[in-house]
Amino acid sequence: MTTAVDEALIRRLTPSVLGVLVRRGADFAAAEDAVQEALVEAVRTWPTDPPRDPKGWLVTVAWRRFLDATRADVARRRREDLVDEEPAPGPGTGVDDTLQLYFLCAHPSLTPSSAVALTLRAVGGLTTRQIAQAYLVPEATMAQRISRAKRTVSGARFDSPGDVATVLRVLYLVFNEGYSGDVDLAAEAIGLNRQLATAIDHPEVAGLLALMLLTHARRAARTAPDGSLVPLAEQDRGRWDTESIREGVEILQAALAHDRLGEFQAQAAIAALHADAPTAEETDWVQVVEWYDELVRLTDSPVVRLNRAVAVGEADGPRAGLAALAALDDALPRHAAVAAYLHERDGDLTTAARLYAVAAHQAPNLAERDHLTRQAARLNARRSPCRGHEPADL
């Protein structure tokens, strides 16, 4: 009788196996290929012949594959042995192999899309096909993107400490891509962030993990059965994942105790305040605004100021929100949606309906466009129950 391969285990081991090969002096691109081959081999043979030491097994097989490939390469092209070519990076930097891999895959020389793809493959252990499906591009395209990325970072030194902020940006991008196809990118990002958090004690790593958990907790409530968006205030809070919220809050509190505030901790704090409110009406908007003030101070981002205007509208009334909005450039993404919402709260349904239609026109995705069109429709239906005479002047 065969047992199913513990895919989660294999994938968890992937980065450290890769790290070992690179530490032994393997060129990153070749090491990554070898590890992928070892993973395929593991999936094939482990069901009938499970190893006692899975990581040791993977290291052995991957190293053998690497040597085979290198020898074949040498024989074929009469090139020097790659192992001799690349000086082995010295150990003792105090940073573990997995962490170094995160830094390498988020290397500043990579474009965001390349860093994302390389991280998912080399650290996350996803196959090229899975990553291609998740990002809706042909597999050959994704294969090229990954192989170019590997070449780009192959020359990068593996022993210099990287920048945690670049890694966090990559994980944030993966998380935000959400869910498409067979691969749950949000869950992938949480897994990668968890692993990173065990490798390094950094308040912003924890902050981003908390933000992801608190956001992910609302996922089931965020879409209606027909696929349409359900805004925060209208979500069935009974469908929020309380375990995920509990964990997120706990991680956030520990991070905040470091007293080194960063933007992810501040965003997580806002998410935690929402999670904390049993109903939308009971949200502590005054505190939400205070956290937005912190975020503005940390990032000086116009998008943050836009979100802050919504919070001000809730805390101090729609007029105050509109006043905060007036200071912002109306070319900002979602400016019209925020203005529509605040005008509706202020009782100006005509302006609100018009702005919702404008917002729908500018929406960056179908789900938002449908949602905003529905908002316009809702107000229009309320204002003119006997419709049917309006010209279609789109």
Place this chain on the structure above:
Amino acid sequence: MAKYLLLKHYRGAPAAVNDVRMDQWTPEEISDHVQYMNDFAARLEGTGEFVDSQALAPEGMWVRYDGEGRPPVTDGPFAETKDLIAGWMVIDVDSYERAVELAGELSAAPGAGGRPIHEWLELRPFLGAAPTITE
């Protein structure tokens, strides 16, 4: 099998029979419309005829090469552009007749008042690969 593009226009198509702007529908009518579109795509996936479906933002611009070492020239967006594509669906079907049949069904998506929109869709055959056997 032959591939066809079903093109939906923001502007440029002849006027639909039930031609009411979407934000003038009721929210339920919008939901029903979205549901119809989703069901249609799911059904074509089920029959093995679905290839792709995408929607485009209404705003775009013209871009062209402007010579060596110069950045491309951009122009627009033009509010008055006569033809503006809203999105497409690509199907892979056995016959032209089947493509027409499916385009008709898609055009029957419900709109204002729950009645079919009768929207005009542009049906365009793909220029496929040259056949291996030609004689």
